[in-house]
Amino acid sequence: MSARSLSAVLVSGLLTTVVTAPGAAAAGAPPSAPERAAVATGYGGAVASVDPEATEVGLDVLRRGGNAVDAAVATAAALGVTEPYSAGVGGGGFLVSYDATTGEVRTLDGREEAPASLADDSFLAPDGTARPFPELVSSTLSVGVPGTPATWQRALAESGTMTLAEALSGARSLAERGFVVDQEFHDQTVENAERFRDFSSTAQLFLPGGDAPAVGSVFTNPDLARTYQVLAEQGAGAFYGGELGRAVVDTVAAPPVADGVTREVLRGGMVLDDLLAYRALERVPTRVVHDAPAAGGPVEVYGMAPPSSGGSTVGEALQVIDAVADQRGPAADDVQLEHRKLEAAALAFADRNRWVGDPDVQDVPLHRLLSPGFAASRACLVEDAAVLPRPVAAGDGAACGAGAGAAEQPAEGPSTTHLVTADASGDVVSYTLTIEQTGGSGVVVPGRGFLLNNELTDFSTGPAVAGVVDPNRPGPGKRPRSSMSPTIVLRDGRPLLATGSPGGATIIGTTLGILVDRLDRGRSLPEAVAAPRVSEQNGPAASAEQAYVDSPTGQALAALGHVFTPVEEIGAAAALEVLPDGRVQAVAEPRRRGGGAAGGTVHVSITDDGCTAEPTSVPAGAATFEVVNDGATAVTEAELVNAGGRIVGERENLTPGLSASFSLQLEAGEYTLQCPNAASETSPFTVTGAAAATAGTEDPLFAAATQGYQDYVKAQVADLVTATDAFAAAVQAGDVERAKALYGPARVPWERVETVAESFGDLDPRVDARLADVADPATWTGFHRIEQALFERGSTAGAAPVAQQLVADVAELHTLVQTTTYQPADLANGSSGLLDEVASSKVTGEEEAYSHLDLLDFAANVEGARRAFDLLTPALQVTDPELVTTITQRFDDVDAALAPHRQGDSYVLYTTLSQDQVRDLASAVDALAEPLSLVSGKVVGAAQR
Numbered sequence: 001m002s003a004r005s006l007s008a009v010l011v012s013g014l015l016t017t018v019v020t021a022p023g024a025a026a027a028g029a030p031p032s033a034p035e036r037a038a039v040a041t042g043y044g045g046a047v048a049s050v051d052p053e054a055t056e057v058g059l060d061v062l063r064r065g066g067n068a069v070d071a072a073v074a075t076a077a078a079l080g081v082t083e084p085y086s087a088g089v090g091g092g093g094f095l096v097s098y099d100a101t102t103g104e105v106r107t108l109d110g111r112e113e114a115p116a117s118l119a120d121d122s123f124l125a126p127d128g129t130a131r132p133f134p135e136l137v138s139s140t141l142s143v144g145v146p147g148t149p150a151t152w153q154r155a156l157a158e159s160g161t162m163t164l165a166e167a168l169s170g171a172r173s174l175a176e177r178g179f180v181v182d183q184e185f186h187d188q189t190v191e192n193a194e195r196f197r198d199f200s201s202t203a204q205l206f207l208p209g210g211d212a213p214a215v216g217s218v219f220t221n222p223d224l225a226r227t228y229q230v231l232a233e234q235g236a237g238a239f240y241g242g243e244l245g246r247a248v249v250d251t252v253a254a255p256p257v258a259d260g261v262t263r264e265v266l267r268g269g270m271v272l273d274d275l276l277a278y279r280a281l282e283r284v285p286t287r288v289v290h291d292a293p294a295a296g297g298p299v300e301v302y303g304m305a306p307p308s309s310g311g312s313t314v315g316e317a318l319q320v321i322d323a324v325a326d327q328r329g330p331a332a333d334d335v336q337l338e339h340r341k342l343e344a345a346a347l348a349f350a351d352r353n354r355w356v357g358d359p360d361v362q363d364v365p366l367h368r369l370l371s372p373g374f375a376a377s378r379a380c381l382v383e384d385a386a387v388l389p390r391p392v393a394a395g396d397g398a399a400c401g402a403g404a405g406a407a408e409q410p411a412e413g414p415s416t417t418h419l420v421t422a423d424a425s426g427d428v429v430s431y432t433l434t435i436e437q438t439g440g441s442g443v444v445v446p447g448r449g450f451l452l453n454n455e456l457t458d459f460s461t462g463p464a465v466a467g468v469v470d471p472n473r474p475g476p477g478k479r480p481r482s483s484m485s486p487t488i489v490l491r492d493g494r495p496l497l498a499t500g501s502p503g504g505a506t507i508i509g510t511t512l513g514i515l516v517d518r519l520d521r522g523r524s525l526p527e528a529v530a531a532p533r534v535s536e537q538n539g540p541a542a543s544a545e546q547a548y549v550d551s552p553t554g555q556a557l558a559a560l561g562h563v564f565t566p567v568e569e570i571g572a573a574a575a576l577e578v579l580p581d582g583r584v585q586a587v588a589e590p591r592r593r594g595g596g597a598a599g600g601t602v603h604v605s606i607t608d609d610g611c612t613a614e615p616t617s618v619p620a621g622a623a624t625f626e627v628v629n630d631g632a633t634a635v636t637e638a639e640l641v642n643a644g645g646r647i648v649g650e651r652e653n654l655t656p657g658l659s660a661s662f663s664l665q666l667e668a669g670e671y672t673l674q675c676p677n678a679a680s681e682t683s684p685f686t687v688t689g690a691a692a693a694t695a696g697t698e699d700p701l702f703a704a705a706t707q708g709y710q711d712y713v714k715a716q717v718a719d720l721v722t723a724t725d726a727f728a729a730a731v732q733a734g735d736v737e738r739a740k741a742l743y744g745p746a747r748v749p750w751e752r753v754e755t756v757a758e759s760f761g762d763l764d765p766r767v768d769a770r771l772a773d774v775a776d777p778a779t780w781t782g783f784h785r786i787e788q789a790l791f792e793r794g795s796t797a798g799a800a801p802v803a804q805q806l807v808a809d810v811a812e813l814h815t816l817v818q819t820t821t822y823q824p825a826d827l828a829n830g831s832s833g834l835l836d837e838v839a840s841s842k843v844t845g846e847e848e849a850y851s852h853l854d855l856l857d858f859a860a861n862v863e864g865a866r867r868a869f870d871l872l873t874p875a876l877q878v879t880d881p882e883l884v885t886t887i888t889q890r891f892d893d894v895d896a897a898l899a900p901h902r903q904g905d906s907y908v909l910y911t912t913l914s915q916d917q918v919r920d921l922a923s924a925v926d927a928l929a930e931p932l933s934l935v936s937g938k939v940v941g942a943a944q945r
Contacts, residue, residue, distance in 0.1 A: 039526045039658045041585040042926030043919045047071055048574040048586040049419040053179050054078035057170035058421060061162070063927075068427035069097060069160040070167055073152045075419050076433055077171035077228065080148075081221060082179050084206075084451060085188050085439045086417040086502065089227065089239065090248075091453040092147035093433030094304040095155055096285060096486040098495050100426030105302040105488055106159070109281040110151030110433075111479040112144030112455035116277075117269030118476050123461035130462040131266075138195045138442045139266035140252040142454035144480070146239070148433060150280035153236035159427075165232035172228040175449070178220035181213045189213065192439040198265065200258045201446040224449030244448065245275040251445045251452065277477075283359075286311030288370055290318045290515075291325065292491075294522030300490040301515065306364045309356040310432075310485025313348045313508045315370050316378075318515065320344035323372065323379035334521070335556040336384055341516050342536045342562060343382045345509060346392050349538035351378075354394030357471030358479045364471065368397060387561035391538045416484065416502035420576045422495070422584050428576070430486035430498040432507075455480060485511040489519070497525060499575035506543060509535035510571035518577075524656055525577045527631060529587045533570040541565040582919075590628045604673065606654060608632045610680035611673045617686040620668040626661045629654040632678070639674040640664070640685065647674075647759040649829055662829050663936040701875035702824045702939075708871045709827050710820070713753050716864075717814050720749040724810045728803035731786055734796045743790065744856050744906050747783060751860030752867070755833040760816055767809050782806050824872060828936035831868035834861045835929050855907035858921075859898055866891050869932065872939065880938055883931060890928035897924040 040046070045068070047058035058075030066074070072095065080088035087093070092112040098105050122141065125131050136142050153164055160167070189196070189212035196202045205221070206212070213219050230238050238244045252270040283305040292299040301318060303311025321337075321344050331337035356364055368374050380400035381388060416434035434453070435441075441454040458480035460472050472481040485507050486500040497518065501510040510533055517528035532548035544564040548554045558564065569592045576586045591603065603614045604627040613625075627638045637652035648671075651660040671685040723746040730739040750757070750768065758764040767782040781802060789799040869887060876884050897920050901908045913921075 039585065039587050039590075040926075041579070041583050042922060043424070043583055044923045044926065045071070045421070045423040046576050046584040046586040047075055047419065047421050048576055048588050049075050049079060050417055050572055050574065050588065051079060051082045053082050053174055054171075054419075057174060058419070060170055061167065062421075062423055066162050066167075066423075067160060067425065068421040068423040068429045069155050070162040071421040071423065072097075072419060072429040072431045073156055073160065073162075073164075073167040074170050075421065076148070076152070076431060077168050078174050079417050079419070079433070080450065081171055081175045081224060083417050084221070084224075085185075085192070086435065087148075087433045088224075088435060088450040089148050089231070089244075090146050090440065090445065090450045091433060091435035092144070092455060093151060093431060094308050094310075094482070094484050094486055095151055095429065095431045096302060096304055096488050096498075097155070097159055097430075098302075098426075098428040098488050098490070098498075099159065103493055105285050105287075105490070107283050107285045107302075107304055108151050108155055109283045109304070109307065109479070110147035111307050111482060112147055112453055113274070113278055114144055114456055114459075114474060114476060114478045114480070115268065115270040115274040116476045117271075118456065118474050118478070120464065120473050120475060122474055123457075123459070124463060128463060133457065133461070134195075135264075135266065136457050136461060137437050137454045138198065139454075140255045140268040140270075140441060140443060140452065141266035142436075142456045143252050143268050143270060143441055143443070143452045144455040145270065145274050145278045146248070146453060147278065147280055149231060149236040149239040149244075150278060151433075154280045154282075164235060168228045168232050172225045172232070175221045175225035175228065178218040181215055181217050181219050183215050185219070186212050186215050188438055192442065195442040196439065198258055198261045198263070199256050199443050201256045201444040202442055202451070203258060205444050205449065221449045223447055227448045227450060240275045240278055241272060245272060247445050247448055248452065249275065251443060255443050256446055286315050286366065286370060288315040288319050290519060291322045292519035293330070295496065295519040296491060297519065299496060299519060300493075302488045302490065304484065304486055305359070305366060306356050306481070307358045307479040308482040308484050309352045310483055310508055310511065311487075312356055312364075312366055312369050313345075313352045313483075314485050314487065314512050314515070316348040316351060316375065317341070317344040317508075317512050319370065319372060319375035320347055320379045320382070321516070321520070323375040324382050327376070327379055328382075328384060332384075335553050335560075337516070337520060338553055339384065339387075339557060339560060339562070340382060341512065342534065342542065342557070343388055344379075345512060345536040346388060346390060346538040347378045347381065347395070349508070349536070350392045350394040352481075353472075353538075354469065355471060357473075357481055361475060361478050362471055385560075390540055390563075416504070416507070418486065418500040418502055418572075418574050420498045420500070420574050420586070422498075422576055422578070422586075426495065426578075428488055428495045428498050428578075430488050430500050432484040432486045432500045432502070434484065434502070458482060483507045487511055487515070489515070495578050497575060497577040499529075499573060501571035501573040503535075503571040505537055506533075506535035506570045509533065509537070509542075510573055514573060514575065525575055525585060526587050526590075526658060527656060529573050529575055530590050530628070530630070534564070535570055543567045543570060545570055583922075590626070602626070604628065604638050605630045606632045606635050606638055606675055606678075608634050608678060610635075610678040611638050611675040611683055613673055613683065613685055616684070617688055618666070620666055620687050623666050623687075624661055624663045625649060625651075627651040627654060629656050629658050631656050632675075635675045635678045637676060639676075641672045641674055641761075643670050645761055647761070648826075650758070650833070661933070662832070663939070664825050664829075665823055699875065701878070702872075705824060705827060705871040705875060706822045709822050709868060712867055712871070713756050713817050713820070713822075716749040716753045717810075717817050720746070720753075721810055721814050723749065724807055728807045731790075731796050731803040732800045736790060736794060736796055739786075739796060740790050743783075743787065747857060748860045750783070751834075751857050752864030754861065754864070755830040756817065756820075757813055758833075760813070763809060763813060763816075767806065767813070782809065824875070824939040825936050827868040827872050828939045831865040831872075832929075832933045832936065834865035834868075835925065835932055854910040855898070855901055859907060862891070862894055862898070865932070869935065872935065876935065876938065883934065883938065887928065887931050887935070890924070890931065894921075894924045894928055897921050 045062040047055045049055045054075050057078035058071040061071045061074045092110045095108040189206055196206055249272050252268040257265050286303040286305050288301050289298050290301050291297050305311055321340055324340050377399055378395050418432045421429045436454045440451040443452045459474040460470050483505045488498045489496045499514050501507050514528045517523045517531055518525055532545045534542050534544040534548050536542040541563040546566045549564050549566050572589050572592050574588050602625045604625055605612045606629045636654050639647045639650040642648050649662045649664045666687045668687050673683045673685045727742040727746040730742055785802045786799045873884055
């Protein structure tokens with residue numbers, strides 16, 4: 001599964017329509033690979049998933065008036081297109097939802113189910129021994145009755161506002177037009193190519209021409225589009241007894257084994273009656289109350305009940321953490337809290353393996369497992385100065401005791417996906433879905449475009465062990481135990497956050513870790529998602545990311561006696577949080593699962609110590625810089641500066657946990673990465689190779705755009721000089737009222753080209769110093785120092801020297817822009833950067849303390865952003881007309897949101913706006929910001945071609 005992106009709160013760009021043969025395609029005007037955004041915040045709803053195209057499909061549903069359930073189904077269907085090795089109609093999952101109208105949390109069990117023919121010994125060889133696991137996976141013996149179509153239909157019927165046809169429309173279009181293949185998808189295909197070749201239908205779809213689709217090619221799936229069309233027209237009944245179901249049963253009975261395959265491919269016994277009998281079941285959610293000392297607790301943590309073990313195991317671990325605190329006092333430090341978390345996880349895993357299975361087949365003592373009394377009986381085993389010997393025995397409810405040993409823990413595939421959605425009414429969904437292993441069973445249903453699951457390998461597939469009670473033995477009509485942990489947390493009866501992750505049995509550790517980091521440590525949700533991970537499963541060693549092992553906490557835990565096995569990465573979470581002001585913050589992985597995309601991506605980490613880039617050198621040409629604030633509080637921006645001292649790209653206003661990106665066409669040379677206010681503000685960065693041709697010079701449309709922008713900037717700066725001279729003359733003459741009247745006209749041309757001025761080092765803070773630049777108002781320079789005198793003191797006293805220097809600084813800008821040339825990416829980054837200025841301060845009123853013209857500045861920033869985009873429009877219209885249409889409409893929406901506040905040649909004061917009016921502006925800006933941020937990547941990509 002690939003964590004290519006998260007998008008949230010009315011974000012992400014549309015893709016170009018492309019119709020080609022199945023598999024990889026490169027002809028025509030293909031979709032472009034979207035940029036990543038790991039955190040997004042705003043009003044109006046949110047979607048977070050591992051894929052930008054899928055997220056956009058969900059967001060489009062929200063824009064069309066759908067609710068969180070509608071968006072969840074739409075996003076999941078789109079993930080079946082872009083993440084076919086992780087999820088799809090051939091699999092199952094668990095959906096947890098919060099209904100704002102009733103205040104209730106509901107859960108749907110769409111887990112795959114064993115056919116009636118499956119017996120306890122079905123997975124054993126004729127001699128009674130266990131079959132090799134790979135032999136079981138790549139077969140139809142491992143295929144369970146899929147639950148995803150039934151889940152979608154029941155969720156929509158009971159909690160949605162759309163029909164299944166409406167919810168599937170975006171995914172159907174996406175399957176037809178395709179998506180851009182990234183390195184992760186290519187690599188996963190290569191890793192599975194050998195078994196994919198065993199099945200003719202799979203090879204035809206995923207190995208066109210015999211090889212994995214190339215990175216950068218476009219992958220389409222018209223067969224899946226037709227499958228979605230059948231579901232849209234006939235409903236889920238087409239799957240459970242209709243034509244799709246018959247195709248599934250036929251494939252299970254006679255898998256399309258390719259010519260020349262000599263190995264035995266095991267056949268399953270699924271029949272049409274198994275599909276006819278299937279139901280997506282409503283389960284009572286798990287619920288525990290957790291102290292949540294760092295989040296204004298207590299909170300209610302809701303999860304998925306059995307056959308998922310996620311809700312019970314995460315819930316029990318949280319209860320044990322609270323019980324240890326009750327018995328021994330709060331954790332003294334971070335190391336002690338982490339130790340208690342790992343011990344609680346080991347105890348909860350022991351109880352999971354002993355007690356949790358399909359509740360419709362055997363008794364699962366869920367109430368006892370989640371009771372405070374049971375937690376206390378487990379917590380008393382935890383010592384702060386020692387590690388419990390592994391494996392820990394399961395509990396039997398006795399006071400401070402343990403019962404029998406744990407049963408077998410079957411292998412669980414990591415290829416799952418998770419998404420979260422929220423709508424403007426306050427509804428929230430947390431949904432995890434899967435086909436088990438990466439690529440599931442490896443068998444594509446011929447002509448239908450989707451892989452079948454291998455979910456039945458989640459049963460204990462080996463021989464039964466005498467004397468060991470195993471609730472997860474295979475059996476007819478039984479649902480295998482899962483670790484999926486879709487979670488919703490309520491505080492005071494309202495949603496606080498929702499989270500979940502893929503990763504097989506590691507899902508539980510990922511979810512528990514995010515909850516403890518956010519609720520107990522007080523980390524922000526982006527910080528909790530990005531933090532190094534560990535998965536304690538009550539085995540000889542806990543799996544841990546290398547960053548966790550190497551951290552001071554990891555080293556201290558190892559000294560205490562914990563044993564870790566380093567792994568590359570764990571999980572790929574998606575999460576959201578409802579902030580106190582009503583905004584929704586949607587969060588995905590900044591780096592895990594596909595964070596290192598092809599095409600010159602540079603990861604920039606901001607800390608209070610400084611900026612670090614990985615890699616520190618790239619070849620000349622296109623590069624995308626992904627900037628993440630990894631906990632810095634004094635540093636909120638990163639700048640790339642060329643040898644001439646000009647800032648060629650930057651991202652600012654990044655508070656801890658937030659991320660943003662910019663794309664550039666780089667020429668060879670030495671550059672500097674700067675993080676103002678860091679302990680070490682600069683670090684070297686190198687672009688190697690021959691000097692790259694200036695992007696766009698060969699394309700007349702791009703050449704016209706850059707020339708047009710150069711003329712526009714010169715004209716605006718000329719107006720700025722004239723207006724500033726008049727304004728400064730009034731200040732120097734002591735004419736307060738005239739200076740006030742001329743202040744706005746002087747600021748407007750400045751705001752239209754502010755990002756150009758920012759590229760010239762310290763010129764911007766000299767002209768326009770703000771709180772982020774100079775903390776002491778007495779030392780402000782430029783416009784805001786004079787503004788302070790005029791509007792707060794009603795005087796020009798002391799302002800004349802500042803006005804004189806302002807005139808000189810503006811004249812310097814005029815000289816600089818006469819010889820400055822631009823690349824298309826400069827226009828794109830400048831347009832997006834101007835909107836960042838709006839979103840980061842003016843729309844929220846953060847400038848209120850030192851700017852009396854927030855909305856005038858706001859409007860000028862938007863005008864400048866639109867002019868830069870309009871100049872690029874003719875070139876973008878060729879490659880991505882849908883994106884052009886989307887951005888143009890959203891610029892119009894921002895203008896419409898501003899219009900009611902116009903007052904003559906200016907605007908009303910920000911402080912006169914109601915909260916609803918502020919939200920309208922914020923929503924309009926949010927809707928525009930993300931698709932506009934995609935333009936730089938598309939411009940650079942087009943220039944490369």
